[in-house]
Each structure stands twice: as structure tokens, then as C-alpha cells.
Amino acid sequence: MAEATEKPKRRPRYRGTHPRKFHEKYKELNPEKFPEAVQKVIASGKTPAGTHRPICVQEVLQVLDPHPGDIVVDATLGYGGHAREILVKILPGGRLIGLDTDPIELPKTEARLRSMEIPADTLSVHRSNFAGLARLLGTLGVEGVDMVLADLGCSSMQLDNPVRGFSYKLEGPLDLRLNPQKGQPASEWLAHAGTSDLERIFAENSDEPAAALLAQGLVDARLEHPIQTTGGLAKAVRNILAESRLRVDEAAVKSTLQRVFQALRIEVNDEFGALETFLRFMPACLKPGGRVAILTFHSGEDRRVKKAFQEGERAGVYASVAREVIRPSPAESHTNPRAASAKLRWALKASAEPGVGEGPNPNL
Numbered sequence: 396m397a398e399a400t401e402k403p404k405r406r407p408r409y410r411g412t413h414p415r416k417f418h419e420k421y422k423e424l425n426p427e428k429f430p431e432a433v434q435k436v437i438a439s440g441k442t443p444a445g446t447h448r449p450i451c452v453q454e455v456l457q458v459l460d461p462h463p464g465d466i467v468v469d470a471t472l473g474y475g476g477h478a479r480e481i482l483v484k485i486l487p488g489g490r491l492i493g494l495d496t497d498p499i500e501l502p503k504t505e506a507r508l509r510s511m512e513i514p515a516d517t518l519s520v521h522r523s524n525f526a527g528l529a530r531l532l533g534t535l536g537v538e539g540v541d542m543v544l545a546d547l548g549c550s551s552m553q554l555d556n557p558v559r560g561f562s563y564k565l566e567g568p569l570d571l572r573l574n575p576q577k578g579q580p581a582s583e584w585l586a587h588a589g590t591s592d593l594e595r596i597f598a599e600n601s602d603e604p605a606a607a608l609l610a611q612g613l614v615d616a617r618l619e620h621p622i623q624t625t626g627g628l629a630k631a632v633r634n635i636l637a638e639s640r641l642r643v644d645e646a647a648v649k650s651t652l653q654r655v656f657q658a659l660r661i662e663v664n665d666e667f668g669a670l671e672t673f674l675r676f677m678p679a680c681l682k683p684g685g686r687v688a689i690l691t692f693h694s695g696e697d698r699r700v701k702k703a704f705q706e707g708e709r710a711g712v713y714a715s716v717a718r719e720v721i722r723p724s725p726a727e728s729h730t731n732p733r734a735a736s737a738k739l740r741w742a743l744k745a746s747a748e749p750g751v752g753e754g755p756n757p758n759l
């Protein structure tokens with residue numbers, strides 16, 4: 396009998412010489428098959444489709460200082476970039492407990508990490524909101540961990556996939572949920588929000604100076620057309636800005652769009668609520684002398700982290716905390732523009748024994 400030959404898959408058709416749409420970037424979406432193509436994209440300062448470049452990796456490793464045998468929580472696994480580096484440092488004998496709320500990317504990330512051929516019990520992966528970390532550790536029978544990392548916000552995979560509806564640059568449903576199986580998509584929230592709700596989220600979640608104008612404008616716009624897509628929302632915001640003549644140059648319009656999408660994303664995912672709970676229970680999750688490092692990407696996140704760490708230090712829960720934020724190097728921000736707004740803060744839990752632990756180098 397003739398052997399069945401597998402037909403080679405056709406690459407997606409696209410106009411021009413380079414694929415522009417997410418689903419057309421078949422080389423980037425198959426990095427194992429096309430490693431050179433992926434390297435070329437990275438060298439050009441872009442993030443290959445379907446991946447995420449970890450930010451401040453060296454700075455995070457310096458602050459947390461993982462060693463063989465350590466128990467570490469990566470509360471925001473994402474693509475697993477930080478986790479991969481940490482896993483190498485904690486072997487042999489260590490354990491990485493990885494969380495992410497995203498049910499779509501998490502299984503792919505787990506498969507990638509397991510392909511590192513680490514002992515099976517070195518890694519456990521949990522589809523969980525980090526607000527529930529203390530409870531999760533309880534169910535795992537872990538009394539405290541040596542270190543916790545959280546790299547807040549969304550990943551490039553979420554941002555670049557039009558189906559997830561995270562970006563004003565890509566047409567798709569206006570969803571914006573990190574876990575699309577929970578809560579309501581941004582389009583639904585937007586359909587029922589009052590002017591004051593909208594004004595509040597624009598002001599509180601993204602420091603938008605034209606919060607009142609945009610809130611009223613969107614309430615008026617949705618009376619004419621329901622806003623159900625990323626493109627629909629972007630168009631409505633552009634119209635509001637054009638009619639008011641408030642922001643006319645394209646760069647200012649794009650910054651406004653970015654803030655509008657950020658504010659909605661934070662709202663539909665209750666990101667500040669989750670962060671506050673995570674910070675409140677953090678000391679209970681750490682062993683005495685344990686460390687936490689948190690990467691934030693905008694002022695609302697950084698304010699909350701700074702406040703919780705400083706209050707913890709005053710209360711004697713933390714022995715020391717970051718005096719200044721640690722920023723990515725200019726070289727990193729240049730090659731990965733998504734790193735540019737990152738700020739890293741750390742805290743060291745007070746030790747049961749007095750005088751132990753001086754904390755990460757504050758001059759980092």
C-alpha cells in the first residue's frame with residue numbers, strides 16, 4: 396500500500412511582500428520552524444507575533460536573587476519569559492508555582508516551559524487570579540515562598556491578537572478580558588456605563604485629562620451606533636477629539652486612544668481590585684526574609700505598589716523596600732518600546748530573626 400504523504404500546508408495569502416495581519420505572520424507564529432525569521436523581527440525592535448519579550452530580566456533576577464532549592468511564585472506567567480530564567484536558577488531542588496488568569500495562553504506557556512525538560516514536580520501551573528494567591532498556596536500545602544514576581548498588565552500575545560480586542564490598532568470585538576470566560580466584555584460594560592462611570596475610569600485608570608469630554612462624547616456616540624468593536628470605539632474617540640478640536644495631531648490622538656483602551660481594560664478585569672488584594676495578602680505568602688518584585692506599567696499600578704510596600708515597612712512587616720523605582724536600561728527601551736514605561740519595585744519581608752537580610756542592592 397502506498398504511504399500516505401502529508402500535503403504541505405499553504406501559507407496564508409496576503410497582499411504585498413510582508414504579512415501585516417496577525418494570522419498571516421505564519422513564520423513568527425511558528426518560531427521552532429522559522430528561528431531566523433523570528434530573530435530578524437526582534438533585531439528590528441519588534442515583538443514577534445504570538446510571543447512576549449520579558450522586561451527587566453536582569454534587574455528582576457538581581458532583586459530576587461533565586462538560588463537552587465528556592466520556592467518561587469511567578470504570579471503572571473504570560474509567555475513564561477521570566478519563569479524560564481528563574482527555573483534555570485532554582486534547579487536542582489527548587490519549585491516554581493506559576494499563575495495566570497488567561498486560559499488561552501496558559502496551556503501553551505506550560506507546554507513551552509515543560510519542554511525545558513525539567514523534573515515534573517519543579518513546575519506547577521495554575522489558571523488563577525493572583526488575588527487568590529494566599530488561598531492557592533494554602534491548598535497546595537505551601538506555608539510560605541522565598542520569592543514572588545508579578546509583571547502586571549497584559550502580554551504582547553493578548554495585545555496583538557485581534558480576536559482578544561485589546562488594541563485600537565487592530566479591528567476586532569471590543570473584549571479586553573484577560574480571561575474571556577469570566578465577567579463581561581468591554582463592549583457590554585460600555586453599553587451600560589453612565590457618564591460618571593466613564594469619567595471616573597478615564598481619570599482614575601489612565602490619568603486622561605479629557606475624561607469628562609470623552610465620557611459625554613461616548614455616551615452621545617452610542618445613542619447613534621452601539622460600540623461593539625475596537626474600530627468602532629477608536630472611530631468614536633477620533634470623532635470626539637476632532638469635533639472638540641482638542642487634540643488634532645496624530646500622536647496626541649493615539650495617546651488618547653491608548654489611555655481609553657487601558658482604562659477600559661483595567662475596569663473590565665478589575666485590575667486595581669486584584670492588585671490591592673494581592674498586595675494585602677503578600678506578607679502572608681512570603682517566608683520570613685522572602686522577597687517580592689513587581690513590574691508596573693502606569694501610575695495607578697505603581698502608586699498602589701509603592702503605598703503597600705511603604706506601609707508594610709512602617710508596620711515592620713517588611714524589613715526594607717525599594718527607595719527608588721528601577722527602570723529598564725535605555726538600550727532595552729530602545730529595542731523593546733513596550734519596556735519604556737516599566738517600573739520595578741521590591742520589598743523584603745522582615746525576618747523572624749533580628750538583623751537577617753539586608754535586601755536587594757538599593758542602588759540597582
Ligand SMILES: C[S@@+](CC[C@H](N)C(=O)[O-])C[C@H]1O[C@@H](n2cnc3c(N)ncnc32)[C@H](O)[C@@H]1O
Pocket residue numbers: 447448449450470471472473474475476477478494495496497523524525526546547548549550551573669670
Ligand atoms: C506582562 S504579562 C507577563 C509576561 C511574563 N512575565 C513573561 O515573561 O512572559 C502579564 C500577564 O499577567 C496576567 N495577569 C494580569 N492580571 C492578572 C491577575 N490578576 N492574575 C493572574 N494573572 C494576571 C495576564 O494575563 C498576562 O498574561
